[in-house]
Amino acid sequence: MSDIGGGGQRVVEPWVAAPLSKFVGEAGARLTLIMNPSGQVLAQHGFTRAVDVMAAAALGAAIVASTAEIARLLDEPRFNALNHQGSRHGIFVGGFDSPRGRLLGLVVYGSNSSMGLVQLFFEEFARDLVAACPAPETRRPVLAEDFERELNQSLATLFRT
């Protein structure tokens, strides 16, 4: 991710677009991913390459899965958010429940933002997304042949020019 924060915004589900734009502007986020706990991406802001989105989504989902296991060991229901602070960038990973099930946000921020700002506006972002989220569609079984096609469609949506 050398061109950090250089890309635009792409969404798979249109209802995510407005809350995401608002959040990115207010929190000063460089990169943002909205995904489900499996790592399936609903929207991204700032990424320039599909491979980076896939890697970040997989790693973000793995972080949440790992900390969920730590929470289980501590008899905690779950950790709602976690932060990693670097020298130039910080990473915030937060989760919230929506009509579409649990969603995760992975946010990378730089020196023009802060942990406090990202946390503050992420709470508002989560509320905005839950309010904008349409009722869930009837779920059908995921077939192996559909999975790759749907994955490719999602990636094409996230990176079409």
Next chain:
Amino acid sequence: MTTAFRRVLDQITTIRGVRGALFIAGEDGLVVADSVMEDIKPNAVAALAGSLVRRVRRGAESAGVGTPNFVHLQGATGTICAVPAQAGMLVVVLAEPEVNVGLLRLAMRKAAEVTG
């Protein structure tokens, strides 16, 4: 240590017009200790005041006037003041517009020394 911070903040809130006082981690915009009225959200104040002070500091340093040692933002319905303390912390105060800023500044600088 947090108890000591709270005690100092409680002293600031005895000044007429003060609605809340906080120690925040300046770079992170997180609350270290707070003494605020019920209608004030300390997390929001810490995040936004931290961001404000960082931007003011960058502006002041770019302008060649050095690091600000007192930030005073006067709004139509209130005032925000911030003073840097040790270890990257800030003392932040929310107050009514008519607060005695001189007295407040002295109290905030004294509070900042507690963190040393």
